[in-house]
Amino acid sequence: MRVTCFIRYQIDPFQREAFAAYAAQWGRIIPRCGGRLLGYFLPHEGTNDIAWGLIGFDSLADYEAYRARLRADPEGRDNFALAQRQKFILREERTFCEAVPGTFAPS
Known part of the structure; x- marks a missing residue:
């Protein structure tokens, strides 16, 4: 895994369980x-x-392919639609990071 998509959500705290x-x-x-x-x-x-x-993804190209599959996935579309209907996500940010060798999930 070379790239991690780190998604930060601002959620409605009164709908915590809906986000869960x-x-x-x-x-x-x-x-x-x-x-x-x-x-x-x-x-x-x-x-x-x-x-x-x-x-996690091996590359940004893998991320882009994943996003295309996610948009085509019926259950994925339903989950996105649920969030839009219930409005428990107020804001969403994506950042792409790479782990510093020897620091992620060390054994």
Whole structure:
């Protein structure tokens, strides 16, 4: 895994459980479409409206191919539509990162 898509979400804190259900759906969809799901994370203490999703790829080209498969996936489209209907995601930012060798998931 060379590239990690780091997604920062601003969520409606009163719809935390709706976001959790949305994130759980990606647990099946993302791997099927070619991403390596590293996890979704909800706020626990402190700021209550920021959540994260991390997905790994071998390259940005692999990410682009994944995005095309995701848009064609019926369950993926349904999950995106759910978020739009319920409006629990207020803002979303994507940043692409690479891990510093020897620091990610050391054994």
